[in-house]
Amino acid sequence: MTAKEHLFYGFGQVVYCLSFSDGKIQEEEKRKLEAIVDEIAGNNIASVVQVTHIIFQLLEKEQVFTAKEMLKEGIKNMKLGDHYLSDDLKSMFLKILQQIAEAFPPTTSEEMEVVAAFKDAFNY
Secondary structure: OOHHHHHHHHHHHHHHHHHHOOOOOOHHHHHHHHHHHHHHHOOOHHHHHHHHHHHHHHHHOOOOOOHHHHHHHHHHHHHHOHHHOOHHHHHHHHHHHHHHHHHOOOOOHHHHHHHHHHHHHOOO
């Protein structure tokens, strides 16, 4: 995997962790995730395709990781490619995470912990 692929794969893992923090991911959540990524990424089509593809690959697999393990692994993978993390991409990633956290009320403390860990890891 290239450094840039690690960045997007790791972000997919972080999104998965955020979505899975309540213990399950439902079909409606999958559709909402795709809509949020499409809306926020807008004209950045390459990023949209990469992020949504990775997220859905992760969502379709049976996971043996806890949400915390997935978050840790996701941040680790993102750091392997963080030299590709421009300010615009960083802002897009944070906006996606925040919208996903707010998409299915109530926003839980576990969801906010994922967003906070992401912000801490990438110096927001």
